[in-house]
Amino acid sequence: MNGMNFQQTYDRIADVLWDTQVAQWSFWIPVQLLNFQFVPVRHQLNVVLLTSVVWTALLSAWYPPEEKEDDKDEEKKE
Numbered sequence: 904m905n906g907m908n909f910q911q912t913y914d915r916i917a918d919v920l921w922d923t924q925v926a927q928w929s930f931w932i933p934v935q936l937l938n939f940q941f942v943p944v945r946h947q948l949n950v951v952l953l954t955s956v957v958w959t960a961l962l963s964a965w966y967p968p969e970e971k972e973d974d975k976d977e978e979k980k981e
Contacts, residue, residue: 905968919966926965930958 907915938950 923962930961
């Protein structure tokens with residue numbers, strides 16, 4: 904929850920949930936179709952593991968943690 908209260912958490916989820924879900928479908932469905940079609944069974948797990956690292960990096964780039972108000976105030980003082 905990154906130190907947010909319930910309402911802030913709810914607003915954040917409502918703001919990004921649908922877009923994230925659509926992006927997930929757009930990313931993972933083709934990856935898995937190609938994985939099951941062309942990758943030998945013994946390597947399929949490795950493909951998913953490596954691809955999940957890419958997916959996590961994309962999510963981190965799209966939705967970086969929001970700075971708290973206290974952190975912003977401290978930066979201004981310096």
